[in-house]
Every structure is written in C-alpha cells, then in structure tokens.
Amino acid sequence: MANEILVEDRGSISVITLNRPDKLNAMNLDLRNQLVKALRDFNRDPKKRVAVITGSGRAFSVGADISSIAEDLAEDLRNSFYQIIKEVRFSNKIFISAVRGVVAGAGLSLALATDIRLASKDSRFVMAFHNIGLAPDSGLALMMLRLGGVKFEKYILTGGEFNAEIARDLGFEIVDDPLSEALKRAEEISNGPFKSFSASKRLINRVIYQDLEEFLDYEAAMQGALGKTHDFKEGITAFLEKRKPQFKGE
DSSP: OOOOEEEEEETTEEEEEEOOGGGTTOBOHHHHHHHHHHHHHHHHOTTOOEEEEEESTTEEEOOBOGGGOOSOHHHHIIIIIHHHHHHHHTOSSEEEEEEOSEEEHHHHHHHHHSSEEEEOTTOEEEEOGGGGTOOOOTTHHHHHHHHHGGGGHHHHHHOEEEEHHHHGGGTEEEOSOHHHHHHHHHHHHHTSOHHHHHHHHHHHHHHHSTTHHHHHHHHHHHHHHHTTSHHHHHHHHHHHTTSOOOOOOO
C-alpha cells in the first residue's frame, strides 16, 4: 500500500499531508483509511496538541476519487468521510488547514472542519457534486452556510467555483505561504494556554456544530437515495468517458 498520507512528527505538533499529487490528492479508499488512522493516532497521543493538514503538489484535495466510490454511497460516507470530519471537529485538540491550489468537494469539507483555515491567494474552491448528479456531502452544506451565511447558498444549490477572496467569508485567512504560517500558528498554540484553547473549541462546537451528527445522518440517507438515480449513474459514466453528461432529472 502506498503512503497516501504522510505524517511528520514535530513534538507536540503533527503535519499530516495528503499525498496523491498526481491525482490532486483525490480521496480514494486507501487515502481515506490512512487519513482516519493518522487522525485517530494523533488524537489518542497525549503528547500531541496541534495538527496541520495540507496537501502535496498542486492541490489541497479535489475531494472523493470518483473511481473509488462504493455502490452504497450512504455507507461510504458513514464509514470514512464522516469519520474524518468527526475526528477533526470533535477532537479536543486544534487543527489547522494549509490550503494551496484546488480544493473541492470533501476536500473543502475537511478544510472547513479545521479550527484555523489558511489559504494562498491562488487557491480555487470548487463545488462539483452536481456534475455527477449528487448534492454536497461530508457536512459541507451545514459548515458553509453556518460559517459564511446565505452568500454561499447558490454554491450549495447549483455548484460553481469561487476564489480566495470570497473564501475569506468562510474564515479562510489569505497568506503568502500557508504551510509556513500554519506551523508558526501551531507553535504559538502548542506553547500557549492549551487547555483554554481546547475549552474554547468546545464552546464553538456547542454553538455551531451541536447537531452535526444528526445532520450527517440526514445527509447520508439523501445521498444514498441520489446514488440510485439515473442521473448519478450517467454523471459517473460521463466523467469516466470524459464527456458531457446527459441528465434527465430522474
């Protein structure tokens, strides 16, 4: 099995890198499983305080690898994508995302789930679920609308792309070198009053994400139903055949 997740140990800090640069860090099953393990190992280690999540190459992550999506979309979400989001969001430790290049789909969900979000000026944020007949998943609708408000409703509804300036409204800070800045912030947090930072995260979760698990259950059921439609099958086939899909709305 290839090392599709790299973990760099920096004492109380871990740097977790999505490592499929030739595929723009698309999340196939191996990458997702390795990421879940890396996150759980980090969360279980009492010496660890801050994790920086980034991507190798030209992208943070373009989201799910379509060629590796399971037939049962609901179970696929519950077994891996949701485990990733919950390990980040419900941890008592602090997570920082360092985004450069393209971030799409579940990759955007992962970045939004972190506590501090840093991005380069040339980052591109893409919503392409509708291109394969699906709705946004991995908690994206809840996180985008709560963090950014109705300005992002159109992206949830019909998809599209936005730049780093617009992503500021989702809490992304635009910096010249996201990874370098992330490591600097990680050091400051790790060396600071960490218990108070952790308690503050719990307060944020209480305000914004108290119903995230209930939302994910609803989302999984809906996405599972969409996975049985003609349009989903056509969207996947068209993507693999590199052609425009012919949707029927059914």
